[in-house]
Amino acid sequence: MGKGKKLQVKKDFGEILDSSMDTMEETRFRKRNQNLMVKLSRKYHFNFTEVERLLLIYYKLSKESKDPRVGVDKTQFRDVLHCALDMTDDSLMDRIFLALDKGPSAFISMETWIASLSVFLRGTFEEHIHFCFSVYDIMGDGILSRDTMTNLLKNSIVSQTGDDDAEETARDMIEVITKKMDIDRDGKISFNDYKQSVVKQPMLLEVFGQCLPTRTDIHTFVTTFTNDIGKM
Structure with a gap:
């Protein structure tokens, strides 16, 4: 990804994060996905509130996707990894996607979104x-x-x-x-x-190429959805 495009993607992502949602729309989204949020908070390295906030980011992104009804598309997710987590080794990006989601769909599910961020942001050494x-x-x-x-x-x-x-x-x-x-x-x-x-x-660990974000980039991204930096 060229520098100019990366800066534009970063700007677009920042605008999505900063965008507000209609209160009723946000309430409906939370209510509709409450059971999923509970399940994901038990399964991955985020508490309920963090899962809720991350899924709201997912929802905002999905509204800008190729098909908002399906969810966030993989191109968007790739851009998030580029601009929010500074993962810029293009030679490995396809492999990273395959490791995260082996499905044939061009979109990622809400669970894949949370599972991926769980590994990147709070994954154990193992x-x-x-x-x-x-x-x-x-x-x-x-x-x-x-x-x-x-x-x-x-x-x-x-x-x-x-x-x-x-x-x-x-x-x-x-x-x-x-x-x-x-x-x-x-x-x-x-x-x-x-x-x-x-x-x-x-x-x-990453001797054959970057697969994970740096601690600095993790810190920057984590602060967009929680104050609990101690869990990094």
């Missing part, structure tokens, strides 16, 4: 390990092959730096990474290899 690996596991077989790792790194390097020698740089980095993370020395990184390595060295 949840982050599972999430990041699922993003990197392109083949879905629980294994990161050397080719997969090289492609992930190459795409990430190109996305962030535009380096013309990204493939060569990636191959050099793979040698270092496999020495650290290929615990059973079979030339691949299994989930267990990845988890054990990340537990020992947490900085390896």
Whole structure:
């Protein structure tokens, strides 16, 4: 996403957050979704009030979607990740979406919205390990092959730096990474290899590309719906 477009998306998102709703409309929305709010507050890392506020944001976004009757579309959600959480590694965005929502729909449900933000904003270390690996596991077989790792790194390097020698740089980095993370020395990184390595060295969590927002961006977004910053 170009800088100009990103600034426009950020402005649009800010306007949506700041927009007010008709009192009756808001009341109807809350009443209609009260049972869902209770369910989601029990299932994810938000209390009832936080779920309610996040779903109101969802509802405001949905009114600007391709089909407001269905909900927030994935393009909108991608823009939210870009502008609100500064997740700008385009090479991984499709993988991130697949890890969050494996359904074929072009829209995301209210539960997927809450579940995704739960992982991004308040996910446990264990949840982050599972999430990041699922993003990197392109083949879905629980294994990161050397080719997969090289492609992930190459795409990430190109996305962030535009380096013309990204493939060569990636191959050099793979040698270092496999020495650290290929615990059973079979030339691949299994989930267990990845988890054990990340537990020992947490900085390896996003070694193949950014899957999660930074603490600064989390803090900024969390303040839009709660004062309880201590749960970050």
